[in-house]
Amino acid sequence: AQSVTQPDIHITVSEGASLELRCNYSYGATPYLFWYVQSPGQGLQLLLKYFSGDTLVQGIKGFEAEFKRSQSSFNLRKPSVHWSDAAEYFCAVGDSTDKLIFGTGTRLQVFP
Amino acid sequence: ETGVTQTPRHLVMGMTNKKSLKCEQHLGHNAMYWYKQSAKKPLELMFVYNFKEQTENNSVPSRFSPECPNSSHLFLHLHTLQPEDSALYLCASSQEGGKAFFGQGTRLTVV
Numbered sequence: 001a002q003s004v005t006q007p008d009i010h011i012t013v014s015e016g017a018s019l020e021l022r023c024n025y026s027y028g029a030t031p032y033l034f035w036y037v038q039s040p041g042q043g044l045q046l047l048l049k050y051f052s053g054d055t056l057v058q059g060i061k062g063f064e065a066e067f068k069r070s071q072s073s074f075n076l077r078k079p080s081v082h083w084s085d086a087a088e089y090f091c092a093v094g095d096s097t098d099k100l101i102f103g104t105g106t107r108l109q110v111f112p
Numbered sequence: 113e114t115g116v117t118q119t120p121r122h123l124v125m126g127m128t129n130k131k132s133l134k135c136e137q138h139l140g141h142n143a144m145y146w147y148k149q150s151a152k153k154p155l156e157l158m159f160v161y162n163f164k165e166q167t168e169n170n171s172v173p174s175r176f177s178p179e180c181p182n183s184s185h186l187f188l189h190l191h192t193l194q195p196e197d198s199a200l201y202l203c204a205s206s207q208e209g210g211k212a213f214f215g216q217g218t219r220l221t222v223v
Binding site: 004036041042043044045046049090092099100101102103104105 | 114116118145152153154155157160168202204211212213214215216217219
């Protein structure tokens with residue numbers, strides 16, 4: 001069955017600290033992988049996506065993610081978190097028709 | 113601003129009411145989607161339209177009725193909803209290639 005697992009429901013970090021949000025997927029074909037961010041009361045904004053090629057993907061707002069096929073993972077990273085990064089982050093997997101399967105999300109809290 | 117606009121942003125309705133959610137995009141995309149986001153659950157894909165034709169219905173109850181009159185507009189007609197239907201309803205659009213743009217959502221409360 002196709003699924004996305006985000007094992008961390010809630011993460012708290014200090015401003016300036018590094019961040020890694022975990023994402024594991026189960027998908028029958030070569031996956032298209034995405035990270036979205038959702039601020040309170042807002043829709044989802046695409047941070048980055050992986051289709052093929054270089055397994056380290058750069059996104060907006062200083063985020064990057066690395067696709068590891070052997071681990072079925074697509075973890076999101078940022079070297080230094082800003083208070084404005086506090087939001088909910090969703091990992092998603094899809095096929096070329098864009099029907100996305102989402103994880104349950106990780107809520108990020110940033111302390112000053 | 114993603115280019116996908118949803119109205120209304122908030123909606124409170126009784127279980128016997130009929131209401132509609134609207135989604136509009138002028139990005140030139142040919143696919144539009146309705147997702148449901150409930151607390152502590154993954155986003156659930158409800159409906160997919162490609163070139164105005166419904167190509168996916170993920171076992172959604174008939175009290176939700178989508179309509180896509182053209183490639184730029186998508187509606188979700190609601191009638192006789194249940195309290196458990198309270199959620200954030202997100203519209204998205206995309207062109208082939210995997211990049212979906214989401215609207216800000218309609219927060220629906222069924223009382």
